[in-house]
Amino acid sequence: MAKDWLEGVNGSYDAVVIGSGLGGLTSANILGKMGHRVLVLEHHYQFGGLATWFKRPRRHIFDISLHGFPVGMIKSCRRYWTKEISDSIKQIKSIRFINPQFNIDTTFDRNDFTRILQETFQIPRERVEAFFEHLRQMNYYDRDTRTTKEMFEEFFPGRNDVHRLLMEPIAYANGSTWDDPAITYGIVFSNFMSKGVYIYQGGTDQLISRMTDELQRNGVEIRRNCLVEKVYTEDDPATGQRRVVGIRANGRGGESRDIACKAVVSNANIKNTVLQLAGAENFRPEFVAETEKVRVNTSSCQVYLGIREGESIPNIGDLVFTSEAPEYSSTELTDFNTTSRTFSVYYPDTRPQNPVQRYAIVASLNARWKDWEKLSEPDYAAAKERIITQALDGLEKFIPDIRQKVDWQEAATPRTVHHYTRHFGGTSFGTKFEGLKVSMELPEQVGGLYHAGSVGIIMSGWLGTINYGVIVASKADSFLMAAKRGEAAPAASN
Numbered sequence: 001m002a003k004d005w006l007e008g009v010n011g012s013y014d015a016v017v018i019g020s021g022l023g024g025l026t027s028a029n030i031l032g033k034m035g036h037r038v039l040v041l042e043h044h045y046q047f048g049g050l051a052t053w054f055k056r057p058r059r060h061i062f063d064i065s066l067h068g069f070p071v072g073m074i075k076s077c078r079r080y081w082t083k084e085i086s087d088s089i090k091q092i093k094s095i096r097f098i099n100p101q102f103n104i105d106t107t108f109d110r111n112d113f114t115r116i117l118q119e120t121f122q123i124p125r126e127r128v129e130a131f132f133e134h135l136r137q138m139n140y141y142d143r144d145t146r147t148t149k150e151m152f153e154e155f156f157p158g159r160n161d162v163h164r165l166l167m168e169p170i171a172y173a174n175g176s177t178w179d180d181p182a183i184t185y186g187i188v189f190s191n192f193m194s195k196g197v198y199i200y201q202g203g204t205d206q207l208i209s210r211m212t213d214e215l216q217r218n219g220v221e222i223r224r225n226c227l228v229e230k231v232y233t234e235d236d237p238a239t240g241q242r243r244v245v246g247i248r249a250n251g252r253g254g255e256s257r258d259i260a261c262k263a264v265v266s267n268a269n270i271k272n273t274v275l276q277l278a279g280a281e282n283f284r285p286e287f288v289a290e291t292e293k294v295r296v297n298t299s300s301c302q303v304y305l306g307i308r309e310g311e312s313i314p315n316i317g318d319l320v321f322t323s324e325a326p327e328y329s330s331t332e333l334t335d336f337n338t339t340s341r342t343f344s345v346y347y348p349d350t351r352p353q354n355p356v357q358r359y360a361i362v363a364s365l366n367a368r369w370k371d372w373e374k375l376s377e378p379d380y381a382a383a384k385e386r387i388i389t390q391a392l393d394g395l396e397k398f399i400p401d402i403r404q405k406v407d408w409q410e411a412a413t414p415r416t417v418h419h420y421t422r423h424f425g426g427t428s429f430g431t432k433f434e435g436l437k438v439s440m441e442l443p444e445q446v447g448g449l450y451h452a453g454s455v456g457i458i459m460s461g462w463l464g465t466i467n468y469g470v471i472v473a474s475k476a477d478s479f480l481m482a483a484k485r486g487e488a489a490p491a492a493s494n
């Protein structure tokens with residue numbers, strides 16, 4: 001009989017967290033610290049969600065989403081995780097852009113961008129300053145309906161080279177396009193511009209191991225290989241409101257189990273949460289219609305290249321944005337045959353704790369689920385082979401003998417993302433802007449039901465999901481505290 005990964009869990013908890021992405025883990029950690037009895041259930045064999053890693057023969061190790069995040073992670077990790085985690089966040093210094101319009105190397109912060117925009121793109125300093133000032137003053141609560149493209153045109157009319165420089169890295173970071181609201185661009189870009197790009201030194205495996213240690217110290221029960229199949233609800237006799245009463249989960253050991261709880265924090269995609277896990281019947285029809293309309297962001301492909309043990313490669317930069325497209329466009333970036341890819345280069349100092357010096361390179365491409373979803377197995381295999389070959393061809397321009405140095409190569413696609421996370425449309429970056437409203441209004445529909453995960457572009461990425469996890473945990477805490485005091489939880493717990 002297969003191992004039951006749910007063995008030993010209690011029959012009831014204050015809160016069940018569905019999924020162990022950074023949003024779910026952060027919510028769980030805060031709820032645990034606040035003294036609630038919390039169970040985290042993750043269906044994958046590894047914790048971390050998209051912030052995860054995998055190992056391959058010959059001691060290769062690859063990070064899935066450790067490419068770069070804003071400096072705010074240092075503060076968030078110190079406040080909501082541990083000093084040790086926070087102290088391991090280090091800046092990466094060389095971000096390169098190589099395309100038919102320009103070739104630059106930058107630290108990707110406001111000072112350096114101001115210099116580049118002036119010197120390379122000949123934009124007057126006052127214009128650059130006005131742009132940064134405008135971004136700084138943008139407010140989420142302003143009802144500004146402009147798109148990112150419209151904002152670029154206002155500040156840098158007709159300058160598609162400048163638009164490319166500003167947009168390309170953000171499109172890779174969160175899948176946004178220039179038709180998305182300018183505010184989402186403004187928040188994310190300003191976060192990066194404040195002090196550049198950072199990564200976690202030690203690797204995602206070390207980060208998640210430190211996080212799970214901390215969760216255990218805070219009394220959180222955390223289980224992997226456990227799929228949550230259903231969120232149970234019933235009508236609260238006191239208020240008449242629909243409320244959470246438990247979940248059904250399967251730990252791969254055979255029969256599924258029911259676990260009672262007062263609150264659920266779902267780290268699954270918001271559409272999965274409403275339409276599948278809870279089920280449309282629990283929500284007002286207008287809310288279901290709104291959820292159905294939420295657009296998910298695009299997905300991605302990655303090519304993982306492991307450098308043979310003992311080999312080294314020259315320093316070609318930490319993040320290298322390359323493209324052969326004459327001009328930038330969101331369509332080209334996500335095209336099945338895109339020529340745009342970013343190389344993330346992992347030098348030995350990514351994992352200084354390793355006794356052997358290892359290098360790895362990951363090529364990332366944005367991609368659309370619909371292009372990959374229905375490929376036959378032979379076509380799928382051929383498409384993966386093609387993106388590997390193209391990634392190696394692209395790298396040969398920097399490292400001519402790269403093919404001799406690589407002894408592990410494989411590709412991941414939108415289907416891979418979907419397989420491991422179950423996210424609707426294999427999305428890498430959650431939902432478009434409108435997803436945030438649905439996520440935040442969830443507990444008004446079903447008491448005790450919360451969502452912490454990538455939504456609305458701004459609550460996405462490592463920093464966005466951690467910060468959103470904190471916000472959601474504090475709402476769930478108020479709800480649970482009210483329930484413990486025997487008070488009827490407020491319907492509008494937001």
Ligand SMILES: Cc1cc2nc3c(=O)[nH]c(=O)nc-3n(C[C@H](O)[C@H](O)[C@H](O)COP(=O)(O)OP(=O)(O)OC[C@H]3O[C@@H](n4cnc5c(N)ncnc54)[C@H](O)[C@@H]3O)c2cc1C
Nearest residue numbers: 019021023043049050065067068228268428453454461462
């Ligand atoms: C290729 C790639 C590169 C990226 N690079 C960066 C980067 O460089 N910097 C950055 O900041 N961000 C990056 N991101 C985005 C970032 O990784 C994500 O935004 C963030 O990690 C998402 O966290 P999350 O909390 O939304 O949950 P996710 O990481 O999406 O995790 C959700 C978890 O819920 C689990 N789950 C879902 N349904 C169930 C269920 N029914 N039962 C049990 N478990 C369930 C899933 O298995 C998953 O583990 C990248 C993403 C991808 C795909």
